[in-house]
Amino acid sequence: MNKDPFREETLDIRKLVFKYIRFWYWFVISIIIALAIAYFINKFSETVYRARATVLVRDDRKGGFRPGQIMGELDLFYQRNNLFNEMAILRSFSLVDSALRNMDVGVSYYNIGRLVGEIRTVEVYKNTPFLVVWDEDQTPLFNRPFNVRILSEDTYELELSNRKRFSFRNGGSKYILQFGELHQADNYGFRIVKNENFRPQSHVGREFIFVVHDLNILPGRYLSSLSVEPLNNEVSIVQLSFEATHSGRAIDFLNTLTEVYLRQSLQEKNTIAENTIRFIDQQIGIISDSLILAESSLEEFRMRKGLMDVSMISSQLFTELQRLDNQLAVENVKRQYYVYLLDYVDNEKDFRDVFSPSALGIDDPLLNNLISELSSLHAERSRLKVSATIENPNILMVNRKIDQTTQALSENLRSIQNASDILIDDLNRRVQQVENRISQLPGTERELIGIQRRFNLSDATYNYLLEKRAEAGIAMASNVPDHKIIDRARFAGIVSPKKRLNYTIALVLGFVIPLGFLIVRDFFDTRINEKKDVTDAVDFPILGVIPHNRKAARKEEVNLVVFDDNKSPVTEAFRAMRTNLQYFASSKKNKIVSITSTKPQEGKTFSAINLASVIALSDKKTLLIGADMRKPRIYEDFGIQKSPGLSNYLIGKNSLEEIIQKVNHNKNLYIISSGPTPPNPSELIESEKMGTLLSEVKKQFDFVIIDTPPVGIVPDGIHIIKNSDIAVFIIRQRFSDKSSLDFLNEFAAKLETKNICIEINDMKMTRSGYGYGYGYGYGYGYGYNYYEDKPQSNGNVFKKWYDLVNGTFNRKS
Numbered sequence: 001m002n003k004d005p006f007r008e009e010t011l012d013i014r015k016l017v018f019k020y021i022r023f024w025y026w027f028v029i030s031i032i033i034a035l036a037i038a039y040f041i042n043k044f045s046e047t048v049y050r051a052r053a054t055v056l057v058r059d060d061r062k063g064g065f066r067p068g069q070i071m072g073e074l075d076l077f078y079q080r081n082n083l084f085n086e087m088a089i090l091r092s093f094s095l096v097d098s099a100l101r102n103m104d105v106g107v108s109y110y111n112i113g114r115l116v117g118e119i120r121t122v123e124v125y126k127n128t129p130f131l132v133v134w135d136e137d138q139t140p141l142f143n144r145p146f147n148v149r150i151l152s153e154d155t156y157e158l159e160l161s162n163r164k165r166f167s168f169r170n171g172g173s174k175y176i177l178q179f180g181e182l183h184q185a186d187n188y189g190f191r192i193v194k195n196e197n198f199r200p201q202s203h204v205g206r207e208f209i210f211v212v213h214d215l216n217i218l219p220g221r222y223l224s225s226l227s228v229e230p231l232n233n234e235v236s237i238v239q240l241s242f243e244a245t246h247s248g249r250a251i252d253f254l255n256t257l258t259e260v261y262l263r264q265s266l267q268e269k270n271t272i273a274e275n276t277i278r279f280i281d282q283q284i285g286i287i288s289d290s291l292i293l294a295e296s297s298l299e300e301f302r303m304r305k306g307l308m309d310v311s312m313i314s315s316q317l318f319t320e321l322q323r324l325d326n327q328l329a330v331e332n333v334k335r336q337y338y339v340y341l342l343d344y345v346d347n348e349k350d351f352r353d354v355f356s357p358s359a360l361g362i363d364d365p366l367l368n369n370l371i372s373e374l375s376s377l378h379a380e381r382s383r384l385k386v387s388a389t390i391e392n393p394n395i396l397m398v399n400r401k402i403d404q405t406t407q408a409l410s411e412n413l414r415s416i417q418n419a420s421d422i423l424i425d426d427l428n429r430r431v432q433q434v435e436n437r438i439s440q441l442p443g444t445e446r447e448l449i450g451i452q453r454r455f456n457l458s459d460a461t462y463n464y465l466l467e468k469r470a471e472a473g474i475a476m477a478s479n480v481p482d483h484k485i486i487d488r489a490r491f492a493g494i495v496s497p498k499k500r501l502n503y504t505i506a507l508v509l510g511f512v513i514p515l516g517f518l519i520v521r522d523f524f525d526t527r528i529n530e531k532k533d534v535t536d537a538v539d540f541p542i543l544g545v546i547p548h549n550r551k552a553a554r555k556e557e558v559n560l561v562v563f564d565d566n567k568s569p570v571t572e573a574f575r576a577m578r579t580n581l582q583y584f585a586s587s588k589k590n591k592i593v594s595i596t597s598t599k600p601q602e603g604k605t606f607s608a609i610n611l612a613s614v615i616a617l618s619d620k621k622t623l624l625i626g627a628d629m630r631k632p633r634i635y636e637d638f639g640i641q642k643s644p645g646l647s648n649y650l651i652g653k654n655s656l657e658e659i660i661q662k663v664n665h666n667k668n669l670y671i672i673s674s675g676p677t678p679p680n681p682s683e684l685i686e687s688e689k690m691g692t693l694l695s696e697v698k699k700q701f702d703f704v705i706i707d708t709p710p711v712g713i714v715p716d717g718i719h720i721i722k723n724s725d726i727a728v729f730i731i732r733q734r735f736s737d738k739s740s741l742d743f744l745n746e747f748a749a750k751l752e753t754k755n756i757c758i759e760i761n762d763m764k765m766t767r768s769g770y771g772y773g774y775g776y777g778y779g780y781g782y783g784y785n786y787y788e789d790k791p792q793s794n795g796n797v798f799k800k801w802y803d804l805v806n807g808t809f810n811r812k813s
Contacts, residue, residue, distance in 0.1 A: 020518055031510030038506035042499045046121075051250035053240045053489040054231065055258055057086045058482045083236050085380055086483070090228045090240065090261060096219040098264070099257040105249070106215060107132050112147070112207040121209060125246040129198040130156075130179065132210055135189040142214040148192065149207045153200045154178055156192065222253065237486060247491050254489035265482055268379075273472055275354070279340065280469040283333060287461045328427040329461040331420060334362055338417045341371075345410045350378050364416065370409040377402045528736045531760060537741035540748070543584075543728055543757040544577035546570060546607070548764045559606055559637040562613040563665045574614040577759065581615075581703075584757060585725040592694060592704045594627075594724040598712030598740040602732040603761040605633050608707035611728075616669035620702040623660070625672045627720055628709045629681040632674035638663050645675025649693065650684040656696055670701070681709075686719045694723050712743055718751070725755060732761045 089095060109128040110121035129150070134140045147159040158175045177183055179194050227241040240258070244250035337357065344354060354375060357367050381398045389395075528534060531545065547569050561570045585591050595608040605628065612624040626634040627646060635642045640661050644654040649672075661671050678684055697704050706724065708717030721727045729744055748756050 020515065023514065023518060026514040026518075027511060030514045031507060034506035034510035034513075035503065038502040042497045042502055045497045046245055047497070048243050048245055048495040049247035049250055050241055050243050050492045050495050051247065051254050051489045052487075052492040053254040053258055054486040055090070055238050055240065055261070056484040056486050057083050057236045057238055083230065083238070087228045087230070087238055088384075090238065090257070091223065091226060093219050093223065095261060095264070096222050096226070096257065097215070099253065099260045100215060100218055100222065102256050102260060103252060105218070105253075106213055108211045108213065110209040110211075112209060123246040123249070124208070125249045127197055128195070128208070129203040129206075130192050130194050130208075132212070133191045133193060134212070135182075138188050140190070140212045141185075141188045142212055142217075145209045145211050147207065147209055150203050150205065151176070152204060158183060158192075226257075240489075241492070242489075243495050251489040251491065258485050258489075262483055262485065269482075276472045277469060279337075280465050280472065283336065284462065284465045284469065287465065324427055324431045326460045326464075328424065328431065330464060331424050331427065333461070333464070335417065335420050335424065337362065338413055338420065341413055342410070342417075345406055345413065348406075350382075366412055367409075367416065370405060370412060374402065374405050374409060377405060526738050527734050528731055528738055528741070528760075529734055531763075533738060534731060534741065534758060534760060537738065538745055538758070540729075540744070541584075541757045543580050543759050544573055545760045545763050546573045546603075548733070548762045559609055559633075560613065560665065562610045562617065570610070571614065574610045577611060578614050578618060581726065585755065588725055590698050590702055590704075591725040592698055592706065592723065593726045593728060594706045594708050594717065594720050595728050595730065596708040596717045596721065597710045597730040597732075598736065598743055599710050600631070600713065602710070602730045602736055604710070604730045605707050607728070607730055607759055607761060608705050609634060609637060612669060612703070612705040613666065615703050615705070616666040619668060621668050621670075621700075622703045622705065623670045623672065623697050623701040625697075625704065625706045626674040627685065627706050627717065629674045629677055629684075630709055630714065630716070632677070634671060634707060635673040638665070638671060640671060640673060642673050643675050645673035646693075647675035647678045647681070647684060649675075650687060650689050651678070652689070656693060672697075682714065682716050685716050690719065691723060694720075711747065712740065721753070722751065727753065727756045729756060729758050730761050731758055733763045735762065 109124045111124055112121060130148070141160075144160065147157075149157040149159075151157055155176060155178055158177055160173060175183060177192070180191055182189055182191050222242075225243040229239055229241075231237040231239050240254055242250045242254050244253070341354065343349070354371055357364060357371065377398055381395060381402065384392065384395050384398065522529075531542065534542070561568060562574055565571060581591070581593070593611070595604045595611070597604045608624060612622050616622040624634065625646060626632055629647055632642065632645075635645075640663060644659045646659065648654040649656060649659045659672050659675070661673065663669050663671055684690065694704070706720055708720050711717045711721070731740070744756070744758075748754075
């Protein structure tokens with residue numbers, strides 16, 4: 001009997017709209033509340049501004065011109081750059097810390113506005129009427145708001161909040177102080193001094209708040225509001241964004257950050273140049289002493305011997321020896337540089353301070369590349385350590401690269417040093433050969449050549465070092481930053497509150513919240529709410545739909561709707577049921593119709609009374625039997641005697657003729673009341689006498705309508721249903737549970753009966769309903785009423801408005 005569970009269902013939007021439109025006032029109230037909340041958020045929340053700046057980062061991976069490419073000596077100290085490394089630098093804690101220490105942001109100042117006991121503050125930046133000067137010998141009280149109320153041109157009131165938030169009533173101590181007077185507490189002290197922005201006419205009576213920030217923690221807060229992103233994938237330009245509660249502070253921070261970034265980049269290059277010059281100066285200091293000594297010796301020898309020059313042969317030997325000595329001096333300087341590099345390798349020093357080999361005329365591409373790579377790796381590790389621990393995988397990977405590159409550099413240096421030692425040995429051997437030839441000259445010339453040789457050697461080395469120092473100085477003087485500020489910081493809009501977005505969200509939430517509540521409520525509602533709930537669950541035909549009347553539900557003891565209001569919609573619904581009965585068990589002339597339900601208060605007695613009444617009005621001889629002996633009601637509604645009744649007949653106390661009672665409402669309507677309540681109603685109904693009774697009355701009456709007990713509660717009515725031509729199950733809208741339909745399917749399957757039909761009772765009609773816009777009210781154990789054409793007003797203007805609005809929707813329905 002169950003419907004196909006895999007049947008595809010379509011969503012009826014129109015039906016849903018008219019289903020929920022009767023709750024229109026929920027949506028109106030919800031939207032009004034949501035818009036009011038959005039208004040207060042927009043009006044009283046703190047405004048956050050955004051500033052933006054763009055910086056050109058020279059990325060070696062993308063090529064491009066750099067300073068020093070035209071003249072090699074100007075490119076001695078160039079550092080290789082990587083876009084993502086530079087972005088990490090711009091977001092590093094150390095760079096932000098350096099920028100903040102170049103700004104005056106250690107103390108924040110706020111204007112005070114008050115709202116419902118709470119303080120609403122607006123940040124004041126560079127326009128405060130006073131400054132806070134802390135005692136440098138004492139630690140400031142960080143992150144605690146101080147309230148300042150300016151009393152006069154010379155005095156102010158100071159109050160310290162006991163809480164780390166702004167509150168109308170701080171509860172702290174108050175002090176009256178003079179501007180410039182030291183306020184000394186147990187562990188801190190400061191002065192408040194007026195500045196050039198102080199205007200007595202504007203500031204006297206005003207209140208301010210200032211908060212001192214810990215500069216060791218402040219960079220972390222700024223980093224959370226700083227964003228650094230590449231402008232796009234095609235260029236090496238990064239965009240910096242910063243959000244703050246004051247647009248001027250946001251702009252100043254970005255400008256300071258980019259300036260410090262460029263200054264540190266240039267400073268790093270200059271540091272390498274300074275190390276180069278320092279190394280050359282050390283070598284010059286050593287050789288200058290030898291040069292002075294050699295010069296003095298040569299001058300003294302010439303004065304003493306009176307010999308100003310040597311012969312031609314001596315001059316040739318001297319020139320050859322001078323050339324070899326110059327080569328030997330240059331190689332010795334280079335070898336000192338190799339020793340200098342090996343010291344960095346062996347002691348694992350930071351290679352960022354190592355200058356380029358080309359500064360000393362060493363043109364070894366592999367050595368240059370290894371030193372440049374090590375310098376970049378050390379710089380990258382230093383940047384990563386700012387925001388990560390030494391166990392970070394990125395740092396560990398960089399350490400491995402440093403170890404590998406250092407090992408390669410060490411091997412390369414030792415190979416170069418060995419080659420340098422071979423060349424120095426060869427030069428020394430050739431020098432020795434020339435010296436042997438000089439030794440054959442006369443003694444005076446030989447001594448003069450020796451002295452001249454020492455002087456020329458020292459002079460050549462000294463001039464070589466001076467030349468290299470001049471080149472390093474030129475390179476240092478020509479150093480410029482590798483990066484460039486494209487756009488200085490500028491105002492880029494308000495981040496929050498976003499007024500239009502907040503109002504839009506409020507409208508959406510104001511609509512979605514009540515809608516969601518209604519949908520969730522309907523989802524968990526297990527009651528039968530519409531005809532579709534019935535037709536989807538069972539295949540039994542719908543005999544009729546009885547409408548609901550909200551007004552009539554307030555009246556009591558009005559069960560005889562058919563007789564009391566013959567033209568009401570309820571009566572018309574029962575007439576439709578009477579017509580539909582002709583198509584059930586049509587082969588039988590006289591019919592027995594049992595009326596039952598799954599539980600009490602679904603309206604079966606009401607339906608039995610009025611169905612029997614409307615059939616009697618059609619000139620059909622009708623008998624109404626009250627078979628619900630546990631809770632009898634029919635005799636009260638018709639004003640007849642309770643005894644003798646059905647129970648009297650079934651126990652053999654009265655005959656059939658004695659228990660049939662005629663009513664005054666219609667000549668064709670007869671009633672058998674339930675009689676006295678017996679102790680065993682189930683056994684009596686299942687007895688042979690009950691079967692005999694049904695057989696006899698079926699011969700005498702055109703229709704026999706039986707009001708049976710609820711079969712979902714007691715089994716009394718099962719025997720009657722088996723012997724009925726038609727079994728009508730009553731389903732009450734918004735009262736009967738959907739599980740009752742499953743029970744009905746199981747009940748019909750067990751009884752193997754196909755004579756079941758359904759009446760939907762108390763149906764509240766809407767546009768998604770089935771025709772009527774009004775109905776009736778009733779209840780099992782309640783009273784009943786019929787439709788009233790026009791309600792009487794009680795004179796209340798709000799009640800009139802409510803009835804008018806609901807009446808409008810009911811008419812639309």
